[in-house]
Protein backbone atom coordinates (compact mmCIF):
# COMPACT_ATOMS: atom_id res chain seq x y z
CA UNK A 1 0.00 0.00 0.00
CA UNK A 2 1.29 3.49 -0.77
CA UNK A 3 1.81 5.70 2.25
CA UNK A 4 -1.05 8.01 3.16
CA UNK A 5 1.21 11.06 3.00
CA UNK A 6 3.83 12.11 0.45
CA UNK A 7 4.86 15.20 2.34
CA UNK A 8 1.85 16.99 0.92
CA UNK A 9 -1.72 16.03 0.32
CA UNK A 10 -2.83 12.52 1.10
CA UNK A 11 -2.80 9.94 -1.65
CA UNK A 12 -5.52 7.32 -1.87
CA UNK A 13 -4.79 4.10 -0.03
CA UNK A 14 -5.27 1.82 -3.03
CA UNK A 15 -3.14 -1.26 -3.70
CA UNK A 16 -0.69 -0.97 -6.55
CA UNK A 17 -2.10 -2.08 -9.93
CA UNK A 18 -0.58 -5.54 -9.83
CA UNK A 19 -1.83 -6.17 -6.30
CA UNK A 20 -5.48 -5.58 -7.11
CA UNK A 21 -7.51 -8.81 -7.21
CA UNK A 22 -9.13 -7.94 -10.54
CA UNK A 23 -5.70 -7.51 -12.11
CA UNK A 24 -4.71 -11.05 -11.18
CA UNK A 25 -8.02 -12.33 -12.51
CA UNK A 26 -7.51 -10.40 -15.72
CA UNK A 27 -4.08 -11.94 -16.13
CA UNK A 28 -5.61 -15.40 -15.98
CA UNK A 29 -8.50 -14.38 -18.16
CA UNK A 30 -6.09 -12.93 -20.71
CA UNK A 31 -4.52 -16.36 -21.20
CA UNK A 32 -7.97 -17.71 -22.06
CA UNK A 33 -8.96 -15.02 -24.52
CA UNK A 34 -5.71 -13.83 -26.10
CA UNK A 35 -6.03 -16.21 -29.05
CA UNK A 36 -9.75 -15.67 -29.60
CA UNK A 37 -10.62 -14.30 -32.99
CA UNK A 38 -13.19 -11.63 -33.69
CA UNK A 39 -14.60 -13.70 -36.48
CA UNK A 40 -15.39 -16.54 -34.05
CA UNK A 41 -16.72 -14.20 -31.40
CA UNK A 42 -19.13 -12.62 -33.87
CA UNK A 43 -20.03 -16.08 -35.18
CA UNK A 44 -20.83 -17.37 -31.69
CA UNK A 45 -22.98 -14.40 -30.74
CA UNK A 46 -25.03 -12.87 -33.54
CA UNK A 47 -26.06 -10.05 -31.18
CA UNK A 48 -22.51 -9.09 -30.27
CA UNK A 49 -22.57 -5.96 -32.43
CA UNK A 50 -25.60 -4.75 -30.53
CA UNK A 51 -24.66 -5.98 -27.08
CA UNK A 52 -21.16 -4.58 -26.80
CA UNK A 53 -22.20 -0.99 -27.32
CA UNK A 54 -23.12 1.96 -25.16
CA UNK A 55 -24.98 5.14 -25.99
CA UNK A 56 -25.29 8.48 -24.25
CA UNK A 57 -25.71 12.14 -25.17
CA UNK A 58 -26.04 11.42 -28.88
CA UNK A 59 -22.80 9.39 -28.86
CA UNK A 60 -22.90 5.74 -29.88
CA UNK A 61 -19.91 3.71 -28.80
CA UNK A 62 -19.46 0.35 -30.50
CA UNK A 63 -16.70 -1.63 -28.81
CA UNK A 64 -17.79 -5.01 -30.16
CA UNK A 65 -14.84 -5.17 -32.58
CA UNK A 66 -12.41 -5.35 -29.69
CA UNK A 67 -10.69 -8.52 -28.53
CA UNK A 68 -12.85 -8.80 -25.46
CA UNK A 69 -15.73 -10.84 -24.12
CA UNK A 70 -18.41 -9.64 -21.74
CA UNK A 71 -16.34 -11.24 -19.01
CA UNK A 72 -13.32 -9.16 -20.01
CA UNK A 73 -15.39 -6.00 -19.75
CA UNK A 74 -16.79 -7.06 -16.38
CA UNK A 75 -13.30 -7.66 -15.00
CA UNK A 76 -11.92 -4.45 -16.46
CA UNK A 77 -14.72 -2.44 -14.89
CA UNK A 78 -14.02 -4.21 -11.62
CA UNK A 79 -10.38 -3.22 -11.95
CA UNK A 80 -11.48 0.40 -12.33
CA UNK A 81 -13.67 0.01 -9.27
CA UNK A 82 -10.84 -1.50 -7.25
CA UNK A 83 -8.63 1.38 -8.34
CA UNK A 84 -10.93 3.64 -6.35
CA UNK A 85 -12.34 5.27 -9.48
CA UNK A 86 -15.71 6.37 -8.05
CA UNK A 87 -13.94 8.06 -5.11
CA UNK A 88 -11.34 9.64 -7.38
CA UNK A 89 -14.03 11.04 -9.66
CA UNK A 90 -15.71 12.62 -6.66
CA UNK A 91 -12.36 13.89 -5.41
CA UNK A 92 -11.69 15.61 -8.74
CA UNK A 93 -15.15 17.16 -9.02
CA UNK A 94 -15.08 18.41 -5.46
CA UNK A 95 -11.74 20.20 -5.77
CA UNK A 96 -9.46 17.85 -3.80
CA UNK A 97 -5.77 18.31 -4.57
CA UNK A 98 -5.49 15.24 -6.73
CA UNK A 99 -2.49 16.66 -8.57
CA UNK A 100 -0.29 15.46 -5.75
CA UNK A 101 3.14 16.41 -7.06
CA UNK A 102 2.10 20.03 -7.55
CA UNK A 103 -0.38 19.92 -4.66
CA UNK A 104 -3.13 21.39 -6.80
CA UNK A 105 -6.81 20.85 -7.40
CA UNK A 106 -7.72 19.68 -10.88
CA UNK A 107 -10.82 21.53 -11.83
CA UNK A 108 -11.22 21.83 -15.57
CA UNK A 109 -14.76 20.63 -14.81
CA UNK A 110 -15.34 23.94 -12.99
CA UNK A 111 -14.71 25.78 -16.28
CA UNK A 112 -18.02 24.51 -17.58
CA UNK A 113 -19.99 24.31 -14.36
CA UNK A 114 -23.34 26.14 -14.38
CA UNK A 115 -23.47 29.59 -12.78
CA UNK A 116 -25.21 28.35 -9.66
CA UNK A 117 -22.83 25.44 -9.00
CA UNK A 118 -20.58 25.53 -5.96
CA UNK A 119 -17.06 24.10 -6.21
CA UNK A 120 -14.77 24.89 -3.34
CA UNK A 121 -11.01 25.32 -3.43
CA UNK A 122 -9.69 26.08 0.06
CA UNK A 123 -13.22 26.93 1.13
CA UNK A 124 -13.66 29.41 -1.70
CA UNK A 125 -16.28 28.88 -4.42
CA UNK A 126 -14.46 29.18 -7.77
CA UNK A 127 -17.55 29.10 -10.01
CA UNK A 128 -18.38 32.85 -9.82
CA UNK A 129 -14.89 33.80 -11.05
CA UNK A 130 -15.21 31.32 -13.92
CA UNK A 131 -18.40 33.03 -15.07
CA UNK A 132 -16.96 36.46 -14.51
CA UNK A 133 -14.09 35.54 -16.82
CA UNK A 134 -16.51 34.08 -19.38
CA UNK A 135 -18.57 37.28 -19.29
CA UNK A 136 -15.42 39.39 -19.71
CA UNK A 137 -14.37 37.23 -22.67
CA UNK A 138 -17.86 37.38 -24.14
CA UNK A 139 -17.94 41.15 -23.91
CA UNK A 140 -14.52 41.53 -25.51
CA UNK A 141 -15.15 38.94 -28.22
CA UNK A 142 -18.41 40.64 -29.16
CA UNK A 143 -16.75 44.04 -29.40
CA UNK A 144 -14.04 42.67 -31.68
CA UNK A 145 -16.60 40.82 -33.80
CA UNK A 146 -18.99 43.71 -34.25
CA UNK A 147 -16.26 46.29 -34.80
CA UNK A 148 -16.61 48.26 -31.59
CA UNK A 149 -13.06 47.30 -30.59
CA UNK A 150 -10.87 49.04 -33.13
CA UNK A 151 -7.15 49.00 -33.77
CA UNK A 152 -4.87 51.94 -32.95
CA UNK A 153 -5.53 53.68 -36.26
CA UNK A 154 -9.30 53.20 -36.04
CA UNK A 155 -9.43 50.20 -38.37
CA UNK A 156 -11.53 47.14 -37.63
CA UNK A 157 -9.77 43.99 -36.43
CA UNK A 158 -9.71 41.44 -39.25
CA UNK A 159 -6.99 39.12 -38.01
CA UNK A 160 -6.49 37.48 -34.65
CA UNK A 161 -3.15 35.82 -33.95
CA UNK A 162 -2.98 33.49 -30.96
CA UNK A 163 0.49 33.28 -29.46
CA UNK A 164 1.03 30.36 -27.09
CA UNK A 165 2.47 26.87 -27.02
CA UNK A 166 1.51 23.41 -25.78
CA UNK A 167 -1.68 23.66 -23.79
CA UNK A 168 -1.93 27.35 -24.70
CA UNK A 169 -1.97 26.55 -28.40
CA UNK A 170 -3.09 23.02 -29.27
CA UNK A 171 -6.57 23.30 -27.74
CA UNK A 172 -7.70 26.57 -29.33
CA UNK A 173 -6.08 25.56 -32.61
CA UNK A 174 -7.73 22.14 -32.70
CA UNK A 175 -11.10 23.59 -31.74
CA UNK A 176 -10.86 26.43 -34.24
CA UNK A 177 -10.13 23.95 -37.02
CA UNK A 178 -12.95 21.72 -35.77
CA UNK A 179 -15.47 24.56 -35.67
CA UNK A 180 -14.30 26.49 -38.70
CA UNK A 181 -17.69 26.09 -40.28
CA UNK A 182 -19.14 28.10 -37.38
CA UNK A 183 -16.50 30.85 -37.48
CA UNK A 184 -16.95 34.41 -38.65
CA UNK A 185 -15.86 34.46 -42.23
CA UNK A 186 -14.37 37.96 -42.35
CA UNK A 187 -12.10 37.33 -39.38
CA UNK A 188 -8.94 35.26 -39.85
CA UNK A 189 -7.52 33.33 -36.92
CA UNK A 190 -3.89 32.25 -37.00
CA UNK A 191 -1.60 30.57 -34.50
CA UNK A 192 2.05 31.08 -33.60
CA UNK A 193 3.68 28.63 -31.23
CA UNK A 194 7.16 27.58 -32.34
CA UNK A 195 10.30 29.45 -31.30
CA UNK A 196 11.33 29.05 -34.95
CA UNK A 197 10.83 32.49 -36.52
CA UNK A 198 9.38 30.86 -39.62
CA UNK A 199 6.22 30.22 -37.64
CA UNK A 200 5.81 33.91 -36.81
CA UNK A 201 6.73 35.03 -40.31
CA UNK A 202 4.21 32.70 -41.96
CA UNK A 203 1.44 33.44 -39.47
CA UNK A 204 1.73 37.18 -40.03
CA UNK A 205 2.54 37.09 -43.74
CA UNK A 206 0.29 39.45 -45.64
CA UNK A 207 -1.43 40.80 -42.52
CA UNK A 208 -2.01 44.51 -41.98
CA UNK A 209 -0.77 45.35 -38.45
CA UNK A 210 -3.51 47.99 -38.17
CA UNK A 211 -6.10 45.20 -38.44
CA UNK A 212 -4.32 42.60 -36.32
CA UNK A 213 -4.96 41.62 -32.71
CA UNK A 214 -2.52 39.41 -30.80
CA UNK A 215 -3.89 37.20 -28.04
CA UNK A 216 -0.89 36.15 -25.97
CA UNK A 217 -1.66 33.01 -23.95
CA UNK A 218 0.64 31.79 -21.25
CA UNK A 219 -0.47 30.39 -17.96
CA UNK A 220 2.92 30.98 -16.35
CA UNK A 221 4.08 33.93 -18.46
CA UNK A 222 7.53 32.38 -18.25
CA UNK A 223 7.53 30.34 -21.44
CA UNK A 224 10.48 31.17 -23.69
CA UNK A 225 8.68 30.51 -26.97
CA UNK A 226 5.62 32.54 -26.14
CA UNK A 227 7.44 35.51 -24.65
CA UNK A 228 9.91 35.61 -27.53
CA UNK A 229 7.11 35.45 -30.09
CA UNK A 230 5.15 38.11 -28.20
CA UNK A 231 8.18 40.43 -28.27
CA UNK A 232 8.65 39.81 -31.98
CA UNK A 233 4.96 40.51 -32.51
CA UNK A 234 5.26 43.76 -30.60
CA UNK A 235 8.23 44.84 -32.73
CA UNK A 236 6.37 43.84 -35.91
CA UNK A 237 3.32 45.81 -34.87
CA UNK A 238 5.15 48.92 -33.72
CA UNK A 239 7.27 48.95 -36.89
CA UNK A 240 4.15 48.48 -39.00
CA UNK A 241 2.34 51.33 -37.30
CA UNK A 242 5.04 53.93 -37.73
CA UNK A 243 7.00 53.25 -34.56
CA UNK A 244 4.28 54.21 -32.14
CA UNK A 245 4.79 52.09 -29.06
CA UNK A 246 1.46 53.03 -27.49
CA UNK A 247 -0.20 51.32 -30.49
CA UNK A 248 0.20 48.01 -28.70
CA UNK A 249 -2.61 48.86 -26.27
CA UNK A 250 -5.30 48.18 -28.90
CA UNK A 251 -3.50 45.21 -30.44
CA UNK A 252 -2.43 43.02 -27.53
CA UNK A 253 -4.44 41.18 -24.94
CA UNK A 254 -3.18 38.50 -22.60
CA UNK A 255 -4.48 35.33 -21.04
CA UNK A 256 -2.50 34.31 -17.99
CA UNK A 257 -2.46 33.52 -14.29
CA UNK A 258 0.50 35.90 -13.88
CA UNK A 259 -0.77 39.47 -13.67
CA UNK A 260 2.63 40.92 -12.77
CA UNK A 261 4.34 39.32 -15.76
CA UNK A 262 1.64 40.57 -18.10
CA UNK A 263 1.90 44.14 -16.74
CA UNK A 264 5.68 44.03 -17.03
CA UNK A 265 5.39 43.06 -20.68
CA UNK A 266 3.31 46.19 -21.19
CA UNK A 267 -0.19 44.78 -21.57
CA UNK A 268 -2.79 46.71 -19.60
CA UNK A 269 -4.15 44.40 -16.84
CA UNK A 270 -7.61 45.60 -17.97
CA UNK A 271 -6.94 43.63 -21.17
CA UNK A 272 -5.89 40.53 -19.34
CA UNK A 273 -8.14 37.50 -19.04
CA UNK A 274 -7.57 35.29 -16.04
CA UNK A 275 -7.43 31.61 -15.40
CA UNK A 276 -6.17 29.68 -12.43
CA UNK A 277 -3.53 27.25 -11.25
CA UNK A 278 -6.18 24.56 -10.82
CA UNK A 279 -6.54 24.39 -14.61
CA UNK A 280 -3.84 22.32 -16.31
CA UNK A 281 -2.54 23.74 -19.60
CA UNK A 282 -3.70 20.79 -21.67
CA UNK A 283 -7.13 20.99 -20.03
CA UNK A 284 -7.53 24.72 -20.52
CA UNK A 285 -8.97 25.59 -23.89
CA UNK A 286 -12.45 26.01 -22.44
CA UNK A 287 -11.04 28.67 -20.10
CA UNK A 288 -9.86 32.10 -21.26
CA UNK A 289 -7.18 30.22 -23.23
CA UNK A 290 -10.06 29.78 -25.70
CA UNK A 291 -10.43 33.53 -26.15
CA UNK A 292 -9.23 33.54 -29.76
CA UNK A 293 -11.62 30.66 -30.50
CA UNK A 294 -14.44 32.61 -28.89
CA UNK A 295 -13.65 35.63 -31.05
CA UNK A 296 -13.85 33.39 -34.10
CA UNK A 297 -17.05 31.48 -33.30
CA UNK A 298 -18.75 33.99 -30.98
CA UNK A 299 -19.68 33.74 -27.30
CA UNK A 300 -22.93 31.92 -27.97
CA UNK A 301 -21.28 29.06 -29.83
CA UNK A 302 -18.55 28.95 -27.19
CA UNK A 303 -21.20 28.53 -24.51
CA UNK A 304 -22.83 25.75 -26.54
CA UNK A 305 -19.46 24.02 -26.50
CA UNK A 306 -19.34 24.38 -22.71
CA UNK A 307 -22.82 22.84 -22.51
CA UNK A 308 -21.41 19.83 -24.35
CA UNK A 309 -18.43 19.57 -22.00
CA UNK A 310 -20.78 19.81 -19.01
CA UNK A 311 -23.10 17.10 -20.33
CA UNK A 312 -20.16 14.69 -20.66
CA UNK A 313 -18.93 15.70 -17.18
CA UNK A 314 -22.33 14.82 -15.75
CA UNK A 315 -22.43 11.55 -17.65
CA UNK A 316 -18.94 10.69 -16.40
CA UNK A 317 -19.85 11.53 -12.83
CA UNK A 318 -23.17 9.73 -12.70
CA UNK A 319 -23.38 6.90 -15.26
CA UNK A 320 -22.68 3.37 -13.99
CA UNK A 321 -19.11 2.42 -14.81
CA UNK A 322 -20.13 -0.35 -17.23
CA UNK A 323 -22.08 2.15 -19.36
CA UNK A 324 -19.83 5.12 -18.79
CA UNK A 325 -18.29 6.17 -22.11
CA UNK A 326 -14.96 7.56 -20.83
CA UNK A 327 -14.57 4.55 -18.54
CA UNK A 328 -15.19 2.11 -21.40
CA UNK A 329 -12.61 3.80 -23.62
CA UNK A 330 -10.11 3.87 -20.77
CA UNK A 331 -10.42 0.25 -19.70
CA UNK A 332 -10.01 -0.86 -23.30
CA UNK A 333 -6.84 1.20 -23.49
CA UNK A 334 -5.58 -0.46 -20.31
CA UNK A 335 -6.48 -3.89 -21.73
CA UNK A 336 -4.31 -3.42 -24.80
CA UNK A 337 -1.56 -1.53 -22.99
CA UNK A 338 -1.11 -3.78 -19.98
CA UNK A 339 -2.16 -7.19 -21.26
CA UNK A 340 -1.56 -7.29 -25.02
CA UNK A 341 1.50 -5.05 -24.70
CA UNK A 342 0.31 -2.61 -27.38
CA UNK A 343 2.44 0.52 -27.35
CA UNK A 344 0.36 2.85 -29.47
CA UNK A 345 -3.19 3.73 -30.26
CA UNK A 346 -4.43 5.37 -33.44
CA UNK A 347 -7.26 7.90 -33.33
CA UNK A 348 -8.82 8.27 -36.74
CA UNK A 349 -11.46 10.95 -37.14
CA UNK A 350 -13.51 10.67 -40.31
CA UNK A 351 -14.05 14.38 -40.49
CA UNK A 352 -11.70 16.78 -42.14
CA UNK A 353 -12.43 19.43 -39.54
CA UNK A 354 -10.94 17.17 -36.86
CA UNK A 355 -7.58 17.22 -38.57
CA UNK A 356 -5.79 18.50 -35.47
CA UNK A 357 -7.67 16.29 -33.04
CA UNK A 358 -5.06 13.50 -32.92
CA UNK A 359 -2.31 16.05 -32.22
CA UNK A 360 -4.41 17.55 -29.46
CA UNK A 361 -5.03 14.11 -27.95
CA UNK A 362 -1.36 13.33 -28.22
CA UNK A 363 -0.63 16.03 -25.67
CA UNK A 364 -3.67 15.24 -23.58
CA UNK A 365 -2.80 11.57 -23.21
CA UNK A 366 0.96 11.55 -23.46
CA UNK A 367 1.65 14.50 -21.18
CA UNK A 368 -0.98 13.32 -18.73
CA UNK A 369 -0.04 9.68 -18.52
CA UNK A 370 3.59 9.48 -19.60
CA UNK A 371 4.68 8.90 -16.00
CA UNK A 372 7.08 6.40 -14.43
CA UNK A 373 6.17 6.73 -10.76
CA UNK A 374 2.91 6.18 -8.92
CA UNK A 375 1.16 8.65 -6.64
CA UNK A 376 3.48 7.71 -3.81
CA UNK A 377 6.54 8.44 -5.95
CA UNK A 378 7.49 4.78 -6.42
CA UNK A 379 8.68 3.50 -9.79
CA UNK A 380 5.90 1.53 -11.44
CA UNK A 381 6.56 -1.99 -12.68
CA UNK A 382 4.09 -1.82 -15.54
CA UNK A 383 3.42 0.20 -18.66
CA UNK A 384 1.64 3.54 -18.39
CA UNK A 385 0.75 6.10 -21.08
CA UNK A 386 -0.17 5.27 -24.63
CA UNK A 387 1.46 6.72 -27.70
CA UNK A 388 -1.37 8.42 -29.56
CA UNK A 389 -1.24 9.22 -33.22
CA UNK A 390 -3.49 9.49 -36.23
CA UNK A 391 -4.74 11.42 -39.22
CA UNK A 392 -8.21 12.12 -40.47
CA UNK A 393 -9.79 9.50 -42.75
CA UNK A 394 -9.61 8.81 -45.57
CA UNK A 395 -6.14 10.27 -46.06
CA UNK A 396 -4.57 7.90 -43.56
CA UNK A 397 -5.95 4.93 -45.49
CA UNK A 398 -3.65 5.79 -48.38
CA UNK A 399 -0.68 6.19 -46.12
CA UNK A 400 -0.19 4.25 -42.90
CA UNK A 401 -3.19 1.93 -42.64
CA UNK A 402 -1.20 -0.74 -44.48
CA UNK A 403 0.81 -1.34 -41.31
CA UNK A 404 -2.36 -1.58 -39.22
CA UNK A 405 -3.88 -4.13 -41.62
CA UNK A 406 -0.89 -6.32 -42.37
CA UNK A 407 2.01 -5.25 -40.16
CA UNK A 408 3.37 -7.13 -37.18
CA UNK A 409 2.21 -4.67 -34.55
CA UNK A 410 -1.06 -4.56 -32.70
CA UNK A 411 -2.56 -1.09 -33.02
CA UNK A 412 -5.99 -0.59 -31.50
CA UNK A 413 -7.83 2.20 -33.30
CA UNK A 414 -10.62 4.60 -32.42
CA UNK A 415 -12.72 5.52 -35.45
CA UNK A 416 -14.78 8.68 -35.03
CA UNK A 417 -17.55 9.55 -37.49
CA UNK A 418 -20.56 11.85 -37.78
CA UNK A 419 -23.92 10.75 -39.12
CA UNK A 420 -24.98 14.11 -40.53
CA UNK A 421 -22.80 15.90 -43.03
CA UNK A 422 -21.92 19.54 -42.46
CA UNK A 423 -21.65 19.89 -46.22
CA UNK A 424 -24.10 17.53 -47.90
CA UNK A 425 -22.37 17.78 -51.26
CA UNK A 426 -23.16 14.99 -53.69
CA UNK A 427 -22.18 11.56 -52.37
CA UNK A 428 -19.19 12.73 -50.34
CA UNK A 429 -20.51 11.97 -46.90
CA UNK A 430 -21.82 8.50 -47.68
CA UNK A 431 -18.54 7.65 -49.34
CA UNK A 432 -16.60 8.95 -46.36
CA UNK A 433 -18.68 6.93 -43.90
CA UNK A 434 -18.60 3.84 -46.13
CA UNK A 435 -14.83 4.00 -45.82
CA UNK A 436 -14.94 4.26 -42.04
CA UNK A 437 -17.25 1.27 -41.76
CA UNK A 438 -15.33 -0.75 -44.31
CA UNK A 439 -12.06 -0.19 -42.49
CA UNK A 440 -13.41 -1.42 -39.16
CA UNK A 441 -14.86 -4.45 -40.91
CA UNK A 442 -11.67 -5.20 -42.80
CA UNK A 443 -9.52 -4.77 -39.71
CA UNK A 444 -11.73 -7.11 -37.70
CA UNK A 445 -12.32 -9.85 -40.26
CA UNK A 446 -9.52 -9.47 -42.78
CA UNK A 447 -9.38 -11.54 -45.94
CA UNK A 448 -8.69 -15.27 -45.79
CA UNK A 449 -6.89 -17.69 -48.11
CA UNK A 450 -10.27 -19.23 -49.01
CA UNK A 451 -11.76 -15.85 -49.92
CA UNK A 452 -8.74 -14.96 -52.03
CA UNK A 453 -8.79 -18.32 -53.76
CA UNK A 454 -12.48 -18.00 -54.49
CA UNK A 455 -11.80 -14.58 -55.98
CA UNK A 456 -9.31 -16.18 -58.38
CA UNK A 457 -6.09 -14.84 -56.83
CA UNK A 458 -2.99 -16.62 -58.21
CA UNK A 459 -1.75 -19.02 -55.57
CA UNK A 460 1.76 -17.58 -55.33
CA UNK A 461 0.30 -14.16 -54.51
CA UNK A 462 -2.01 -15.31 -51.76
CA UNK A 463 0.44 -15.00 -48.79
CA UNK A 464 1.05 -11.35 -49.68
CA UNK A 465 -2.62 -10.58 -49.91
CA UNK A 466 -3.93 -12.36 -46.85
CA UNK A 467 -5.17 -9.94 -44.18
CA UNK A 468 -5.28 -11.67 -40.85
CA UNK A 469 -7.95 -9.47 -39.34
CA UNK A 470 -8.45 -9.57 -35.58
CA UNK A 471 -7.24 -5.96 -35.44
CA UNK A 472 -9.27 -4.24 -32.69
CA UNK A 473 -11.25 -1.08 -33.31
CA UNK A 474 -13.75 1.03 -31.42
CA UNK A 475 -16.22 3.13 -33.36
CA UNK A 476 -17.69 6.35 -32.02
CA UNK A 477 -20.66 7.60 -34.01
CA UNK A 478 -21.88 11.10 -33.26
CA UNK A 479 -24.92 12.87 -34.69
CA UNK A 480 -23.25 15.95 -36.09
CA UNK A 481 -20.12 18.04 -35.56
CA UNK A 482 -21.30 21.08 -33.58
CA UNK A 483 -19.75 23.17 -30.81
CA UNK A 484 -21.76 21.10 -28.36
CA UNK A 485 -20.69 17.72 -29.71
CA UNK A 486 -17.08 18.87 -29.87
CA UNK A 487 -17.30 19.78 -26.18
CA UNK A 488 -18.62 16.30 -25.44
CA UNK A 489 -15.93 14.65 -27.52
CA UNK A 490 -13.08 16.52 -25.84
CA UNK A 491 -14.49 15.86 -22.36
CA UNK A 492 -14.85 12.19 -23.31
CA UNK A 493 -11.12 11.92 -23.97
CA UNK A 494 -10.17 14.16 -21.01
CA UNK A 495 -11.98 11.81 -18.68
CA UNK A 496 -10.65 8.76 -20.49
CA UNK A 497 -7.11 9.95 -19.74
CA UNK A 498 -8.09 10.54 -16.11
CA UNK A 499 -9.53 7.03 -15.69
CA UNK A 500 -6.39 5.48 -17.18
CA UNK A 501 -4.30 7.51 -14.74
CA UNK A 502 -6.44 6.32 -11.83
CA UNK A 503 -6.00 2.69 -12.87
CA UNK A 504 -2.26 3.15 -13.33
CA UNK A 505 -2.14 4.97 -9.99
CA UNK A 506 -0.22 7.95 -11.39
CA UNK A 507 -0.52 11.74 -11.29
CA UNK A 508 -2.04 12.62 -14.67
CA UNK A 509 -1.85 16.32 -14.02
CA UNK A 510 1.80 17.22 -13.60
CA UNK A 511 4.46 17.48 -16.35
CA UNK A 512 7.92 17.61 -14.80
CA UNK A 513 9.51 16.29 -17.98
CA UNK A 514 8.24 19.36 -19.85
CA UNK A 515 9.65 21.58 -17.12
CA UNK A 516 13.12 20.01 -17.55
CA UNK A 517 12.99 20.75 -21.27
CA UNK A 518 12.17 24.36 -20.48
CA UNK A 519 15.34 24.66 -18.36
CA UNK A 520 17.89 22.99 -20.60
CA UNK A 521 17.96 25.38 -23.54
CA UNK A 522 18.66 28.32 -21.21
CA UNK A 523 22.15 27.00 -20.59
CA UNK A 524 23.05 26.49 -24.24
CA UNK A 525 21.61 29.72 -25.67
CA UNK A 526 24.43 31.99 -24.38
CA UNK A 527 26.97 29.49 -25.66
CA UNK A 528 25.52 29.78 -29.15
CA UNK A 529 25.24 33.54 -29.02
CA UNK A 530 28.55 34.37 -27.32
CA UNK A 531 30.97 36.39 -29.49
CA UNK A 532 33.97 34.72 -27.91
CA UNK A 533 34.49 31.00 -28.04
CA UNK A 534 32.75 29.72 -24.92
CA UNK A 535 34.39 27.06 -22.79
CA UNK A 536 32.08 24.11 -23.22
CA UNK A 537 31.47 21.58 -20.52
CA UNK A 538 28.83 19.34 -22.04
CA UNK A 539 29.44 15.82 -23.28
CA UNK A 540 31.69 15.48 -26.34
CA UNK A 541 28.75 15.14 -28.72
CA UNK A 542 26.95 18.28 -27.53
CA UNK A 543 30.23 20.24 -27.41
CA UNK A 544 31.04 19.32 -31.01
CA UNK A 545 27.53 20.11 -32.25
CA UNK A 546 27.72 23.52 -30.60
CA UNK A 547 31.11 24.23 -32.20
CA UNK A 548 29.87 23.19 -35.64
CA UNK A 549 26.73 25.28 -35.32
CA UNK A 550 28.79 28.32 -34.26
CA UNK A 551 31.05 27.92 -37.29
CA UNK A 552 28.14 27.69 -39.72
CA UNK A 553 25.47 29.96 -38.23
Ligand code: G6Q
Pocket residue numbers: 165166167168217218219220221222223226280281282283367511514
Ligand atom coordinates in the same frame (compact mmCIF):
# COMPACT_ATOMS: atom_id res chain seq x y z
C1 G6Q B 1 0.24 21.56 -20.49
C2 G6Q B 1 1.64 21.83 -20.26
C3 G6Q B 1 2.31 22.65 -21.32
C4 G6Q B 1 2.01 24.14 -21.23
C5 G6Q B 1 2.99 24.89 -22.12
C6 G6Q B 1 2.75 26.37 -22.11
O1 G6Q B 1 -0.46 20.94 -19.74
O2 G6Q B 1 1.82 22.34 -19.00
O3 G6Q B 1 2.02 22.21 -22.61
O4 G6Q B 1 0.70 24.39 -21.59
O5 G6Q B 1 4.28 24.59 -21.71
O6 G6Q B 1 2.86 26.88 -20.82
P1 G6Q B 1 2.36 28.33 -20.49
O7 G6Q B 1 0.90 28.42 -20.77
O8 G6Q B 1 2.68 28.55 -19.04
O9 G6Q B 1 3.12 29.27 -21.40
